[in-house]
């Protein structure tokens with residue numbers, strides 16, 4: 008373990024049944040800090056080597072969370088792709104891919120999207136209390152709909168995932184989700200890949216929005232690793248005293 012700045016909540020249950028998950032926040036951004044551009048097509052910022060690295064990270068997690076706008080915009084599969092990694096998970100007694108998790112205030116999600124349609128894995132939709140009945144009617148046949156409070160509280164989401172056996176949670180964006188997780192101090196680790204290009208359009212979604220982040224010029228985050236993957240660079244930051252230096256895949 009290396010020196011870090013924050014202390015995350017202790018596990019609530021002595022028997023480990025409701026541990027707070029280890030939270031890895033991961034994304035790839037442009038040189039000017041954007042996650043996407045404003046075109047119709049999804050912007051692929053990572054290269055092949057980095058996509059494979061992310062696949063390895065997914066294979067080590069129990070759940071992958073993305074915001075509802077990422078589900079609507081990207082229609083992601085959120086599955087482990089490598090047959091060998093799927094086989095290894097099965098050999099460990101795990102589902103071949105992690106649970107899929109999203110967060111929404113109103114439940115405006117397409118039940119036929121790949122998030123819901125692909126993968127024999129649990130799908131969880133955390134939504135605001137007032138939207139639970141409508142979301143249950145709309146998505147209840149393809150996902151477990153969970154009341155996450157009014158407004159939705161990410162701390163509650165993370166804790167609830169712990170009660171569902173999630174020990175390692177991978178959060179893959181987008182920026183609105185990153186902002187809440189980081190400003191609330193809920194992440195143990197940040198894996199930030201930087202692609203060698205600019206987006207140059209301030210209407211596009213950034214890595215994070217405005218907010219009060221625990222890490223500032225007077226309180227710098229701890230850089231744990233720098234890794235070159237072709238023309239992409241991976242920056243790993245330790246964000247809590249739970250940082251697991253050996254926990255990264257590959």
Ligand SMILES: NC(=O)c1ccc[n+]([C@@H]2O[C@H](COP(=O)([O-])OP(=O)(O)OC[C@H]3O[C@@H](n4cnc5c(N)ncnc54)[C@H](OP(=O)(O)O)[C@@H]3O)[C@@H](O)[C@H]2O)c1
Nearest residue numbers: 034035042043074075076077111112159180181182183184
């Ligand atoms: N480059 C990368 O690595 C990467 C990774 C992921 C995403 N992206 C890009 O990021 C963009 C999306 O990012 P984004 O910041 O616009 O959106 P986002 O973070 O993906 O999702 C935001 C949505 O999540 C829901 N949400 C978030 N916090 C909530 C809360 N506390 N309570 C209730 N609902 C909440 C809301 O859904 P409702 O609107 O349904 O209420 C909100 O509109 C896309 O363009 C995508 O391509 C890039």
